[in-house]
Amino acid sequence: MFDIVFELTTPLTDCGPGREFIHAITGEIRHDDLGVTVGRVNAFLIRVGRVADAGEDLGEIMDGESSELGEYHSAFFKPYECEYKDSIRRQFVDICPMDLLILDRAEIQPAFQKRGIGLLAVSKTIDAFGESCGLVVMKPFPLQFRNYRDPAWSPPEGVVDPGAAFRAARQKLRKYWGRAGFKRVNGTDYWALCPAQKRPSLKRIEEGLDL
Numbered sequence: 001m002f003d004i005v006f007e008l009t010t011p012l013t014d015c016g017p018g019r020e021f022i023h024a025i026t027g028e029i030r031h032d033d034l035g036v037t038v039g040r041v042n043a044f045l046i047r048v049g050r051v052a053d054a055g056e057d058l059g060e061i062m063d064g065e066s067s068e069l070g071e072y073h074s075a076f077f078k079p080y081e082c083e084y085k086d087s088i089r090r091q092f093v094d095i096c097p098m099d100l101l102i103l104d105r106a107e108i109q110p111a112f113q114k115r116g117i118g119l120l121a122v123s124k125t126i127d128a129f130g131e132s133c134g135l136v137v138m139k140p141f142p143l144q145f146r147n148y149r150d151p152a153w154s155p156p157e158g159v160v161d162p163g164a165a166f167r168a169a170r171q172k173l174r175k176y177w178g179r180a181g182f183k184r185v186n187g188t189d190y191w192a193l194c195p196a197q198k199r200p201s202l203k204r205i206e207e208g209l210d211l
Helices: 048-054 058-065 067-076 086-091 117-129 162-178 202-208
Strands: 002-009 022-031 036-046 099-108 133-138 191-193
Touching: 002 036, 002 117, 022 058, 022 117, 036 058, 036 117, 048 058, 048 099, 058 067, 067 099, 067 133, 099 117, 117 162
Parallel strands: 099 133
Antiparallel strands: 002 022, 022 036, 036 099, 133 191
């Protein structure tokens, strides 16, 4: 039996500017019978509503945490505002709460891959932390191709054409996350879902996996 155990980290005192509005989440995926950790899910919960109430600059807060979070702000929010872009609201019409859940990474140990465990763990992460969120977002990327444009990067064993292999792996990954209800954000490499919309159950996700 597989379980996911969450840890949420946020400072109480002496935190940097805006840190009180960003919660780092780690989900450890465990196999109870074997007593081993089989993978992890990393995410960020951005308390957009709290930022708005405090009169703070959301873009500055997210960019101050990391350039990657700053890019998420640029993709989804109006400049200098805590408001989703009009184009985002047109595509995801059921956005109601303001908060944002960013799924940063899902990694599964090789021996436990191709079982849909990562997909199911992410769905549970949304169940646990997505209730106050207008959107749950991610940027699907095959981790085996991380830094593949770096001249020092070495391709996985058996890969002859890294560019073609990367495109195929990315397409497969996008199809994979589509099983959980994610859709590509128009004109971007980001994918998102609105928790207010109906999502597939864990059973339906499992039934739809091409493993």
